[in-house]
Amino acid sequence: xxxxxxxxxxxxxxxxxxxxxxxxxxxxxxxxxxxxxxxxxxxxxxxxxxxxxxxxxxxxxxxxxxxxxxxxxxxxxxxxxxxxxxxxxxxxxxxxxxxxxxxxxxxxxxxxxxxxxxxxxxxxxxxxxxxxxxxxxxxxxxxxxxxxxxxxxxxxxxxxxxxxxxxxxxxxxxxxxxxxxxxxxxxxxxxxxxxxxxxxxxxxxxxxxxxxxxxxxxxxxxxxxxxxxxxxxxxxxxxxxxxxxxxxxxxxxxxxxxxxxxxxxxxxxxxxxxxxxxxxxxxxxxxxxxxxxxxxxxxxxxxxxxxxxxxxxxxxxxxxxxxxxxxxxxxxxxxxxxxxxxxxxxxxxxxxxxxxxxxxxxxxxxxxxxxxxxxxxxxxxxxxxxxxxxxxxxxxxxxxxxxxxxxxxxxxxxxxxxxxxxxxxxxxxxxxxxxxxxxxxxxxxxxxxxxxxxxxxxxxxxxxxxxxxxxxxxxxxxxxxxxxxxxxxxx
RNA sequence: GUUCCCUUCGUCUAGUGGCCUAGGACAACGCCCUUUCACGGCGUAGACACGGGUUCGACUCCCGUAGGGAACGCCA
Numbered sequence: 001x002x003x004x005x006x007x008x009x010x011x012x013x014x015x016x017x018x019x020x021x022x023x024x025x026x027x028x029x030x031x032x033x034x035x036x037x038x039x040x041x042x043x044x045x046x047x048x049x050x051x052x053x054x055x056x057x058x059x060x061x062x063x064x065x066x067x068x069x070x071x072x073x074x075x076x077x078x079x080x081x082x083x084x085x086x087x088x089x090x091x092x093x094x095x096x097x098x099x100x101x102x103x104x105x106x107x108x109x110x111x112x113x114x115x116x117x118x119x120x121x122x123x124x125x126x127x128x129x130x131x132x133x134x135x136x137x138x139x140x141x142x143x144x145x146x147x148x149x150x151x152x153x154x155x156x157x158x159x160x161x162x163x164x165x166x167x168x169x170x171x172x173x174x175x176x177x178x179x180x181x182x183x184x185x186x187x188x189x190x191x192x193x194x195x196x197x198x199x200x201x202x203x204x205x206x207x208x209x210x211x212x213x214x215x216x217x218x219x220x221x222x223x224x225x226x227x228x229x230x231x232x233x234x235x236x237x238x239x240x241x242x243x244x245x246x247x248x249x250x251x252x253x254x255x256x257x258x259x260x261x262x263x264x265x266x267x268x269x270x271x272x273x274x275x276x277x278x279x280x281x282x283x284x285x286x287x288x289x290x291x292x293x294x295x296x297x298x299x300x301x302x303x304x305x306x307x308x309x310x311x312x313x314x315x316x317x318x319x320x321x322x323x324x325x326x327x328x329x330x331x332x333x334x335x336x337x338x339x340x341x342x343x344x345x346x347x348x349x350x351x352x353x354x355x356x357x358x359x360x361x362x363x364x365x366x367x368x369x370x371x372x373x374x375x376x377x378x379x380x381x382x383x384x385x386x387x388x389x390x391x392x393x394x395x396x397x398x399x400x401x402x403x404x405x406x407x408x409x410x411x412x413x414x415x416x417x418x419x420x421x422x423x424x425x426x427x428x429x430x431x432x433x434x435x436x437x438x439x440x441x442x443x444x445x446x447x448x449x450x451x452x453x454x455x456x457x458x459x460x461x462x463x464x465x466x467x468x469x470x471x472x473x474x475x476x477x478x479x480x481x482x483x484x485x486x487x488x489x490x491x
Numbered sequence: 492g493u494u495c496c497c498u499u500c501g502u503c504u505a506g507u508g509g510c511c512u513a514g515g516a517c518a519a520c521g522c523c524c525u526u527u528c529a530c531g532g533c534g535u536a537g538a539c540a541c542g543g544g545u546u547c548g549a550c551u552c553c554c555g556u557a558g559g560g561a562a563c564g565c566c567a
Contacts, residue, residue, distance in 0.1 A: 013567090261560075294503085466525095
């Protein structure tokens with residue numbers, strides 16, 4: 001048990017694309033756990049697949065992780081991408097000499113061997129095994145060759161060999177004490193001799209993962225459930241090398257609405273997409289945390305600090321969870337509305353700029369406008385359509401207003417509204433109410449025949465925030481211009 | 492096919508043998524607030540996959556069945 005050692009956890013993405021929400025949740029749990037126990041969170045890059053790993057993807061992943069606020073203490077520096085910490089390098093592609101050393105050791109001890117099987121031979125073996133109803137494992141004729149003999153053969157062989165790990169001959173059970181699944185027992189013959197080093201000299205996941213986790217002194221390994229069966233291979237490597245096992249915690253998988261593993265066809269699966277759609281990092285974290293973990297206080301809305309304080313592996317759920325975007329939206333809306341208005345405005349600003357909105361810069365105005373609008377805002381992006389009516393010169397009559405424009409009293413209301421506007425100076429809430437009353441009396445309209453037309457003359461559509469609060473936020477000239485446009489469109 | 496994992500309201504979950512006529516949250520529905528739309532408040536409906544054990548007692552423990560998932564790669 002490694003309970004007394006200082007906690008060290010890691011997130012180890014392979015930079016082959018955007019950061020997936022599943023990965024984000026794993027990283028979040030790592031982060032929360034490290035924070036709770038004052039431990040170290042390390043970011044290691046698993047880029048041994050040179051074909052698929054790109055620098056671009058690495059930067060994307062780092063950006064997404066940073067956006068979520070999941071700061072790591074050790075690993076690849078988020079800005080310079082240089083190594084940061086005492087156990088580097090932190091990119092597996094740069095640790096080749098380390099893996100070679102251990103591979104050599106295993107080769108000499110007889111725990112590994114050069115295998116000269118060609119792809120065709122391996123395929124044939126698998127076919128055969130399948131036909132006989134056996135697990136499709138390779139059985140290499142080279143497993144008992146002397147190292148010298150293999151080395152000699154290597155010089156002249158046409159196939160470049162891989163190095164395979166030699167699984168134990170005697171059948172036994174490996175017992176894993178998983179933090180989320182409890183006791184898991186693997187029969188040793190569950191796996192065949194697996195490749196440790198590729199023919200191009202690059203190590204393979206199960207080999208370098210085990211070595212790095214041990215060398216980087218990681219105490220806890222949280223990762224997705226799909227790695228559960230890999231753990232047997234890694235345990236064998238730990239055993240052969242005499243390393244101490246860390247504590248493993250295999251997290252359940254996140255599913256889509258159809259209960260299949262979450263993938264592209266379910267819509268957005270990368271945190272970057274959610275960022276662009278106007279979700280807040282803390283809301284994202286909050287929602288993701290709840291997908292497989294629950295607060296002991298049954299709290300639903302939590303800050304990062306609250307989550308890390310309450311976090312524990314005992315409350316991790318072993319069943320897979322469906323990613324429910326509706327709930328995400330609710331979590332986001334709740335976080336959004338709790339934000340101080342100056343902060344919220346800053347987050348909204350880029351969206352407004354992108355649309356070219358002309359909105360007042362004074363903070364008092366912004367504060368009032370936000371109080372009015374944020375109750376119907378679920379994402380930052382919703383702010384766009386909400387604030388569009390408030391932007392100078394962006395008035396247009398919505399399709400939804402056409403009904404109102406055809407009502408009999410509408411034209412009268414518009415005309416009166418315009419004349420009253422002309423007579424007034426700065427209109428405050430009370431001022432507007434007075435105007436409304438005047439219209440009511442003089443035009444002899446009430447109910448929605450009164451309110452809807454005025455709203456249409458102000459924002460171009462019959463539904464939205466309270467007009468009496470909206471009007472004081474707008475300039476008289478703008479209001480006049482709009483009312484005139486509305487009047488001209490009466491049918 | 493083999494091995495491993497999983498199974499409580501539509502969804503996320505609470506539940507560690509009696510507190511469970513199964514609790515909460517999102518969604519749905521209804522009412523209230525509101526001369527619109529939201530927010531908010533209150534309420535209604537809705538689940539232990541199935542079958543055997545064990546036990547005085549099972550959502551909870553054991554065994555099967557069914558369903559779902561994962562792994563069996565020179566991907567991670």
